[in-house]
Amino acid sequence: MPEIRIKGVTKEFGETVAVDGVSLDVRNRDFLTLLGPSGCGKTTTLRMIAGLEEPDKGEICFGDRFVFSAEKGVSLPASERRIGFVFQSYALWPHMTCFENIAFGMKVKKMSEQEIRNRVKELMELLHLHGMADRYPSELSGGEQQRVSLARALAMEPEILLLDEPLSNLDAKLRVEMRSEIKRLHHLIGCTCVYVTHDQSEALSMSGTIAIMNKGKVVQVGTPTEIYDQPNSVFVAGFIGAPSTNLLDASISRQSDGTYIDFGFHRIAVTGDARTILSDPKTPSEVVFGTRPEDVIISEKEMTDAFSGDVYSFLYLGTSQVVEVTLPNGNIIRALAPVKERLKIGQPIRIAFKENFHVFDRKSGQAIV
Amino acid sequence: MFYVPLMNSLTIAFQTSIFSLGIGFMLAWLSVRTNTAFKGLLSDTAMIPYALPSWAFALAWITLFKNQRIGGYSGMLQAITGIELPDWIAYGTLPIVVCLSLHYFTLNYNLISDALSNVNAEIEEAAEITGASRLYILRRIVFPVVTPAIFSAFILTFSHSISSFGAPAFLGMPVRYYVMPTMLYSAVMNRLYGDGYALAVILLGIVLCALFINRKVIGTRKSFATVGGTGFRRRVTELRRRRIVGAAAVTFLVTICFLPLGVLLLQTFMRYAGTYSIDNLTLHYWIGASDPSLADGQPGVLLNPGILAAMKNSFTLAFATALITSFVGILIGYLIVKGRGTKISSALDSVAYAPAMIPSITLGAIYLSMYAKPLGPIPPLYGTFGLLVMACTVKTLPTASRAGVSCIMQLGKELEEAAIVTGASWPRRFRAIILPLTRKGFLSSFTLIFMSVMRELTLIVMLVTTATNLLTNLSVRYAEQGYMQHSDAIVSMICGITLVVVLVARRVTAERVVEE
Numbered sequence: 001m002p003e004i005r006i007k008g009v010t011k012e013f014g015e016t017v018a019v020d021g022v023s024l025d026v027r028n029r030d031f032l033t034l035l036g037p038s039g040c041g042k043t044t045t046l047r048m049i050a051g052l053e054e055p056d057k058g059e060i061c062f063g064d065r066f067v068f069s070a071e072k073g074v075s076l077p078a079s080e081r082r083i084g085f086v087f088q089s090y091a092l093w094p095h096m097t098c099f100e101n102i103a104f105g106m107k108v109k110k111m112s113e114q115e116i117r118n119r120v121k122e123l124m125e126l127l128h129l130h131g132m133a134d135r136y137p138s139e140l141s142g143g144e145q146q147r148v149s150l151a152r153a154l155a156m157e158p159e160i161l162l163l164d165e166p167l168s169n170l171d172a173k174l175r176v177e178m179r180s181e182i183k184r185l186h187h188l189i190g191c192t193c194v195y196v197t198h199d200q201s202e203a204l205s206m207s208g209t210i211a212i213m214n215k216g217k218v219v220q221v222g223t224p225t226e227i228y229d230q231p232n233s234v235f236v237a238g239f240i241g242a243p244s245t246n247l248l249d250a251s252i253s254r255q256s257d258g259t260y261i262d263f264g265f266h267r268i269a270v271t272g273d274a275r276t277i278l279s280d281p282k283t284p285s286e287v288v289f290g291t292r293p294e295d296v297i298i299s300e301k302e303m304t305d306a307f308s309g310d311v312y313s314f315l316y317l318g319t320s321q322v323v324e325v326t327l328p329n330g331n332i333i334r335a336l337a338p339v340k341e342r343l344k345i346g347q348p349i350r351i352a353f354k355e356n357f358h359v360f361d362r363k364s365g366q367a368i369v
Numbered sequence: 370m371f372y373v374p375l376m377n378s379l380t381i382a383f384q385t386s387i388f389s390l391g392i393g394f395m396l397a398w399l400s401v402r403t404n405t406a407f408k409g410l411l412s413d414t415a416m417i418p419y420a421l422p423s424w425a426f427a428l429a430w431i432t433l434f435k436n437q438r439i440g441g442y443s444g445m446l447q448a449i450t451g452i453e454l455p456d457w458i459a460y461g462t463l464p465i466v467v468c469l470s471l472h473y474f475t476l477n478y479n480l481i482s483d484a485l486s487n488v489n490a491e492i493e494e495a496a497e498i499t500g501a502s503r504l505y506i507l508r509r510i511v512f513p514v515v516t517p518a519i520f521s522a523f524i525l526t527f528s529h530s531i532s533s534f535g536a537p538a539f540l541g542m543p544v545r546y547y548v549m550p551t552m553l554y555s556a557v558m559n560r561l562y563g564d565g566y567a568l569a570v571i572l573l574g575i576v577l578c579a580l581f582i583n584r585k586v587i588g589t590r591k592s593f594a595t596v597g598g599t600g601f602r603r604r605v606t607e608l609r610r611r612r613i614v615g616a617a618a619v620t621f622l623v624t625i626c627f628l629p630l631g632v633l634l635l636q637t638f639m640r641y642a643g644t645y646s647i648d649n650l651t652l653h654y655w656i657g658a659s660d661p662s663l664a665d666g667q668p669g670v671l672l673n674p675g676i677l678a679a680m681k682n683s684f685t686l687a688f689a690t691a692l693i694t695s696f697v698g699i700l701i702g703y704l705i706v707k708g709r710g711t712k713i714s715s716a717l718d719s720v721a722y723a724p725a726m727i728p729s730i731t732l733g734a735i736y737l738s739m740y741a742k743p744l745g746p747i748p749p750l751y752g753t754f755g756l757l758v759m760a761c762t763v764k765t766l767p768t769a770s771r772a773g774v775s776c777i778m779q780l781g782k783e784l785e786e787a788a789i790v791t792g793a794s795w796p797r798r799f800r801a802i803i804l805p806l807t808r809k810g811f812l813s814s815f816t817l818i819f820m821s822v823m824r825e826l827t828l829i830v831m832l833v834t835t836a837t838n839l840l841t842n843l844s845v846r847y848a849e850q851g852y853m854q855h856s857d858a859i860v861s862m863i864c865g866i867t868l869v870v871v872l873v874a875r876r877v878t879a880e881r882v883v884e885e
């Protein structure tokens with residue numbers, strides 16, 4: 001099972017640059033997710049790994065095997081890359097039964113009838129498709145179609161499994177079920193997986209590694225916790241997290257008695273490592289302050305280093321509630337609060353930030369702290 | 370007595386279906402699956418032949434390829450080059466098949482290009498990954514998926530062409546070459562009603578058989594409806610330097626549309642048919658007063674009271690039918706969609722679709738037999754204009770109700786439900802919500818029906834009388850009597866009118882796309 005190494009891969013469609021010099025390593029047996037908003041180039045990247053799209057520049061290696069190199073003039077067709085591909089639309093052949101769909105590739109490879117039958121049976125058991133062999137795709141539910149398309153992708157024992165938003169056509173409940181199904185399959189089969197999605201909760205819950213893409217570029221690669229806890233830019237901080245991260249404009253004020261993050265209506269003193277970095281006059285002073293809703297504390301009682309706001313609305317989530325609060329400057333921030341706080345819309349409330357915050361350069365969007 | 374016409378009909382229908390399918394498929398493939406040059410122009414011009422009546426091609430064929438053996442003067446080709454064509458090129462199976470194919474390939478083009486555009490590239494990529502060859506993928510994946518459309522197109526062409534009257538009337542009857550519809554027509558004209566009705570029933574039987582086979586084959590459980598929602602991409606073959614085939618295709622289309630029209634028009638300016646010289650040119654057949662030495666004193670078409678009356682009749686008939694049927698179509702569409710799932714809805718759907726299964730000539734025969742004498746309290750309607758309106762309304766009802774159904778489906782039920790909540794009554798909702806919002810659909814259905822009634826010949830040929838003559842049947846009558854220039858001029862007018870209507874229809878549908 002090989003690792004995948006992508007170096008400087010670029011793809012243009014006419015005027016638009018869909019993928020712009022992407023370099024990315026996928027470890028052997030890893031489950032890597034390409035995550036990003038629609039049109040960020042993630043599907044194109046996946047299709048280039050598969051060999052369904054030819055890059056304009058760059059190299060793609062599977063282990064020590066070049067599958068694409070613009071320089072060396074190598075471009076293996078998809079069928080010789082030993083990959084499995086799960087399409088967004090499932091792409092099941094409507095005129096073939098479930099069995100025929102799964103068996104097609106093996107028939108192309110001229111495997112024996114007996115071998116084909118055994119392998120299909122095995123796959124159908126693995127994917128809980130008992131008794132579906134003679135059904136046509138139109139007679140299957142969305143979830144079953146999805147399983148057939150997974151079985152078909154696995155039929156040729158691929159070394160690399162590529163999945164293009166495979167769950168986006170399913171309803172919400174099935175989507176969550178299929179997540180664990182795919183994760184289980186990955187564990188059982190142990191192939192290298194590259195998974196494309198725009199759904200962050202899918203990415204966070206399934207991946208070993210996440211690569212966040214934006215505007216054709218990979219902007220951050222890391223484990224789900226790294227991505228969640230240490231976003232390297234305003235974009236990643238804003239994209240990851242539900243309810244989404246609070247981003248407030250602020251300036252750094254360097255006083256003789258300490259360094260402060262100043263919101264205009266309130267300022268907080270910084271300590272520790274953050275203080276060392278932020279008090280350096282070379283650090284930009286115009287910043288964006290980012291904090292996750294779970295790191296915003298609200299209370300009707302007085303707290304240290306707190307300021308006032310008004311409750312704008314609150315959304316009950318079962319175990320917690322999302323409270324939106326209007327700040328003195330008119331901005332709104334979200335706080336994740338325990339349900340025991342009984343609130344009324346419009347009531348004044350005290351707000352404080354935990355120390356777990358991020359500071360980004362307002363100009364470049366890059367993380368400072 | 371029936372055997373020869375039956376065989377002729379089957380031969381013609383079968384060959385027409387094959388040729389139409391061939392041409393339609395190639396053009397559809399070119400315009401959907403390749404990056405050929407002139408793609409837009411190709412799909413535009415591919416529609417025009419369907420707007421022209423198939424017998425316009427037939428009339429042009431005679432004008433071009435007629436030989437001197439029949440009817441005295443010679444065709445354009447012989448007059449210019451001196452080559453006398455054999456009978457089998459001038460008349461009979463070959464020219465009828467060619468003329469019908471030139472008309473019906475557009476039907477095939479439409480059905481197949483729709484099917485091809487619905488083939489998601491992902492299902493081909495999925496096969497590519499397995500290592501299947503390009504040819505294998507075409508054979509095992511792409512063709513099977515569009516097979517239902519190909520088969521339907523074949524059957525539809527077959528059942529349309531077997532009951533087509535015009536082309537065999539122009540290209541067969543002069544040499545006593547009969548097919549079922551022309552046999553039926555001459556039987557009825559010779560008052561052999563029994564024979565006529567027997568032929569009508571046989572024809573109906575053949576068409577129903579064909580449609581039944583189609584249903585059996587297509588209606589199996591492997592519905593090829595596209596599975597899955599998003600992730601749709603279309604496959605396009607790079608033609609590179611061969612992109613120029615698009616130009617060839619467009620040239621072909623333009624030629625088959627405008628060459629026949631040109632030939633017809635040119636012929637109308639010829640004082641004596643078959644002589645092509647400058648001093649033979651005349652406007653007599655358009656605006657000339659009666660001249661006993663030409664066409665037995667028939668005045669030019671624009672001064673001819675009989676033809677002008679027929680023109681008025683044709684317009685009135687097309688307008689009345691289009692108005693009535695489009696309105697009824699929306700109403701039926703509404704009832705079918707709202708009642709979805711109930712027995713009444715599906716029954717209404719079947720009834721509204723039934724006329725599509727009856728060959729036009731048979732439908733005409735049915736109306737003739739039903740209304741020739743009083744039917745219960747109804748007085749004999751034969752010879753009235755109302756009968757024509759009725760027959761045309763029934764004939765075009767399937768088109769209109771299909772359009773109505775899709776209109777109402779697009780409308781969605783929420784818009785009407787929002788009006789129900791306000792307490793608006795049903796007539797009010799229909800007038801204030803349904804009708805205004807379906808007006809684009811209404812208009813396109815109206816233009817389509819207007820056009821098809823304007824050029825309808827097969828259905829009405831046995832139902833018209835001297836008082837209710839239409840342009841279409843007059844063109845046949847003039848040709849039968851040997852007044853070719855008159856016939857050509859009338860057909861040119863019909864083609865002109867339908868082409869204008871098609872252009873209007875395109876405007877209407879184009880606007881609808883913009884609005885969405």
